[in-house]
Amino acid sequence: MTQIIVTGILLSGTYALIALGLTLQYGVARIMNLANGETLVAGCFIAMWLFTTLTINPIVGLLLIAPAAFAANWAVYRVALEPLVKRAKNRGQLEVDSILATFGLLFLFQGMMLLTFGGEYFNYTFLAQRFDIFGSGFGLNRVVAFAAAVVIAVGLYIFLYHTRYGTAMRAVSADPKSANLVAIDVARTAAIAFALGGALTACGGALLSTFYTFNASMGVVFTMKALIIVIMGGVGDVRGAVLAAIILGVAETAVASLIDPSLTLAATYTLFIVVLLFRPQGIFGRPTS
């Protein structure tokens, strides 16, 4: 039982990073980024490439991957998504447009990665040692990835809640029009939030790659999980996303070890249905009219 809970929590660290990336993109930049999983997969591949060719430790590699992902996502937002934001007459229009446009990005990125790496599964060996928690053994790589995820998530929390810029971001998330009135550059803040979200997701991917077997077309599954975590936690809510990630990680691990490993998506969906039926506004969310 403790084995399941600890494994689940260790897994939830990376889930939380991916979901935090998505919640920033959707909450602040108003883009439901369905290509988020592809950013994650790109993070996996870059981390592997850095480790196998340049022997750069994946944790150190984050220092390269995060700025690169930030720049790439910033460019994607400016080129492909901002025109849609400007064109949209209302929120619903932007939602449909951004969903379709990010589907396009999803297939484009996935296709390019498939052309480069093919459809095979990849993994590499990093810190594959035993680490004891409460008397049971866990992979040291999982523990390190979790610790790194915690550090990044805490950093994000401090940024959002204790800096001027983070406060501006939360203001845009709450209401872009009013944020504009108090002299916040909404367009710029949205672009940075989108880029920051991409950087978080890529970090999640890099950490995931240290203990997980990945391939070029697995992005959608992770996008799906991240979306469910974001909705469970409430859009734009950091604490909610972290708690939801833990719930999802533990539930998945429990189903995989107690019932059948092939039913993890069923576990995810069961949680999703429960949330939709009882708390569609999220765990900490307040009901909206």
Add this chain to the structure above:
Amino acid sequence: MNSLSQKEIIIGIGGVLAFALAACLPLVDQGYYLSLAVNITLYAALCTAWTLFSGPTHYVSLATAAFFGLGTYAVALWVDVLPFPLLVAFGALAAGALAGIVGAATLRLSGVYFVIFTLGLAELVRQIVTWAQATFTTRMGLYVFTDLREMHIFWMLLALTAVIFLTGWLINRSRLGFAMRIIGDDETVARHVGIDTAKSKIVLFIISGAFIGIAGAICAPRYGYIQPTSAFNPMTSFLVVIMALLGGTRKLWGPIVGVIPFVILMDFITVRFSNYMPVAMGLSFLAIVFLLPNGVTGRLEQAWNKFQSRKSAPSSTETAA
């Protein structure tokens, strides 16, 4: 119900003639062109059924593969013991029931929840089917042996497409269609005039899903050997969205305008450059969003309206200035 206008009668006769002409195709060719025509008719049926729901509501449904796969499985599981038409009805019921469940869970909320839910739906159903097969049976795939040949499947799909068109037209004339038009324009208004918006959407989604299930059931004999990965292929859902939006979803016949060129293009790409399929799909999505937000038919309609207004008021630009 109003009586038919002269325009509607003309369109009706034209439609019947077009379907009759298409039905003669197997007499001319039984090889490549028939196979291509089956694909076109299949996607025409799927996209038109998709548009029944997603056209007026603007909800992007990615559940097509799930409904389609359920229809296929309904046939594959019992093809040896029950007659085929009954199994097609089973397929419709199973897909309609799934649509009802999905609709009840998501259609009361905003569109995003619906898209997310349908995004993973085919994968979820596939996992459950695979798990059930592995747990309760020993085989992974199922054989479907029937006397039906390619041309029979073609005729059945053609008939299905005709029925979907007829249903769409009847819905448009009914109270449900009227309600959907109001919901599509402004949901708040719809709720204020006393329309049960969630119920209307769920009913429409069930109708759309059931038709897609029928299409899956009809196609089962074509594949011969049914596996979860091929029956619940998520690409089906995305291709349907691309083709329907490419054609335009404001009119019921809009999707067909997208289906015909895209199936031919897809056929070309999968033969010559199969590795580039995802990239091609990605570029198609982006092209639709940026260049053809209302589809080809929407663009034509726009041009036509402009032409008409220019004809009726040649100096309108001057008066506006």
